[in-house]
Amino acid sequence: TLIVLYGVHDGVDLAPRAAAKLAELGYTRVYLLEGELDGWRAAGGEVFQDVNVPSKSFGEYVEAHRHxxxxxxxxxxxxxxxxxxxxxxxxxxxxxxxxxxxxxxxxxxxxxxxxxxxxxxxxxxxxxxxxxxxxxxxxxxxxxxxxxxxxxxxxxxxxxxxxxxxxx
Known part of the structure; x- marks a missing residue:
């Protein structure tokens, strides 16, 4: 499974730590998002902003793809x-x-x-x-x-x- 990580919390970039942990668990396709969220936006990537965004995005994806x-x-x-x-x-x-x-x-x-x-x-x-x-x-x-x-x-x-x- 391809995994792309990003995430700064309280000024600390947590993505490298998460990537290392996933590598320890045996994941081999782990990457850091270049340019973080600003880089994603600059490249034209869509950003969802709300509470529970990952689960809401997943629900919309399921509905669209599974009808x-x-x-x-x-x-x-x-x-x-x-x-x-x-x-x-x-x-x-x-x-x-x-x-x-x-x-x-x-x-x-x-x-x-x-x-x-x-x-x-x-x-x-x-x-x-x-x-x-x-x-x-x-x-x-x-x-x-x-x-x-x-x-x-x-x-x-x-x-x-x-x-x-x-x-x-």
């Missing part, structure tokens, strides 16, 4: 209003789930999704919808269930609980 299925808040509401056979699983930690969730959702933290989905949706025709606060854990949870090969139709709630709230 992770999703439904809008309006589509999910229509399913609920029609009393369709739907199971909604909220992939956030229980504490986060307690602060805000959508009707009928069950808290199933992401690492437990594949383990618990059969007990929550034993009928393979039950629509499974995965949500989180925003979208990243919805995407990763949905794609995990798809990759695990569950027979149910599975979709992420597009834009998560925030999208649900904004859609009224």
């Amino acid at each position: 992770t299925p999703s439904l809008s808040a309006q589509e999910v509401k229509a399913l609920l209003d029609a009393r369709r056979d739907v199971v909604i699983v909220d992939s956030r930690r229980y504490e986060e789930f307690q602060t805000m969730s959508i009707p009928t959702a069950t808290s199933v933290p992401g690492a437990e999704l594949v383990l618990r989905i059969r007990e929550l949706a034993p009928d393979p025709t039950t629509q499974v919808i995965v949500n989180c606060a925003g979208r990243t854990r919805s995407i990763i949870g949905t794609q995990s269930l798809v990759n695990a090969g569950i027979p149910n139709p599975v979709a992420a709630l597009r834009n998560g609980t925030i999208g649900w709230l904004l859609a009224d």
Whole structure:
């Protein structure tokens, strides 16, 4: 695996130390990013700036490359209003789930999704919808269930609980 490192924290360049540690662990394709982040920007590289950027970027990558299925808040509401056979699983930690969730959702933290989905949706025709606060854990949870090969139709709630709230 190719690994490219950069990182200065409190004026200390930690990348060489990380590279040495990875080399000790047997990684052979470890490089330092020339010019650090400024060099990346100057070369036209895209920079994401926010909290949890690596995981959010990964979620966007997964969705774009795996075509992770999703439904809008309006589509999910229509399913609920029609009393369709739907199971909604909220992939956030229980504490986060307690602060805000959508009707009928069950808290199933992401690492437990594949383990618990059969007990929550034993009928393979039950629509499974995965949500989180925003979208990243919805995407990763949905794609995990798809990759695990569950027979149910599975979709992420597009834009998560925030999208649900904004859609009224």
